[in-house]
Amino acid sequence: MSAFRHFLPRGLFARTLLIFVLPVALMQVAVVWSFFEQHWETVTSRLSDGVAGDIAMMTTLYEDDLADPEAFRRQADIAMTTMRLSVDFRPGETLPTARRTSFFRTLDRTLQRALSGQLEQNFWFDTTRYPNYVDIRVEVDGGILRYIALRERVFATTGNIFLLWIIGATTILTGVSVIFIRNQIKPIRRLADAAEQFGRGQDVAHFRPAGATEVRQAAHAFLKMRDRIRRQLEQRTALLAGVSHDLRTPLTRLRLQLALMPDTPEREDAKRDITEMQEMLDEYLDFARGQANEETARTDLNALVEDVIEDARRAGSHIDLVAGEPIEADIRPGSVKRSLSNLVNNAREHGENVAVSIRRADAGRIEILVDDDGPGIPPDQYENALKPFNRLDESRNPNRKGVGLGLAIARDVARGHGGEIRLSESPMGGLRACLSLPG
Known part of the structure; x- marks a missing residue:
């Protein structure tokens, strides 16, 4: 069972649709197979046997009356009147060497089997040249006997209608299922969107x-x-x-x-x-x-980052801003500014040089990077550094003020926007704090 999980759709809509459509499709396939394999092929075989018998009889009568053209014409008239079978003698012609195959190969197989059982002469037929007729040719002395038989005399033509009916019914059932399932999925999607927004x-x-x-x-x-x-x-x-x-x-x-x-x-x-x-x-x-009582607004993140850096520079810190493309996002500007200020203040307290950059990342997300050249934090302490009331005195040459809530506040704000704070080693040698936000 686990081997099939990789092939199953992941979405609820697709899975529900599969539950509705797959049993119907399997049932229709079984019905079609049973119809064509049992009923339709049996009826077609009997029809083909009847036409093959008529052709064998007319061929035998022609060979018996080969020297009497008048008798052949009378026999051809009788065949057209009673058997709806057109007979024409073509002197000097030979059987074609190529033959086109019908889309329904069962038709050709059935007729081939019927003619082979009734005729001793070589023959050729084509079931595709004429929409309503079948062209059958038999090799005789001096030429070819060409027979044109009504298609409905050779094959059960209602099989195509049945197949189209099955396909149409399946299509209609699938359409109804899609409409029904979509209406059932909408409330679930709205609930998921509401939970995401509230988060x-x-x-x-x-x-x-x-x-x-x-x-x-x-x-x-x-x-x-x-x-x-x-x-x-x-x-x-x-x-x-x-x-x-x-x-x-x-x-x-x-x-x-x-x-x-x-x-x-x-x-x-x-x-x-x-x-x-x-x-x-x-x-x-x-x-x-936290972020109480603040509404979301379309905000220029570049301008917000510049404001935070200017505030830090007025406090006497050296901070570099790596300029990039203009980026806007729907955020709560006061909360994000507080979060970024905490990251910048944390960096300038533990490093002499700080660099801030903003960029677009994968999946349309936005990342604000804060790098410093301080002592950094061991990788196994990254998660602890983001926890409330946690002061990493041993690794960051202690928090000289506060109670260890700066990074926790920043993370709380990021998660409140559907983002995250990630810590890693900075190219400057210290700590890199990445504020990731949805675009």
């Missing part, structure tokens, strides 16, 4: 359950899951936002108290601790906020 953070308020009962059940389950996920995201955002807001108040009071204290080394240490705590709170809030 990218887009609104799917237009989606309504439709289709068969099972598809409607799946659609209702999806809508319930969507509502649960939304509530969880809202609760997570509200929780961290509330914690952040509540902690900002005591931090502000501490800042005011430190501002009134004498300028001492301990005061500066305390100010740095408060600043670090503020940055942690901001990072927590960014991670919790």
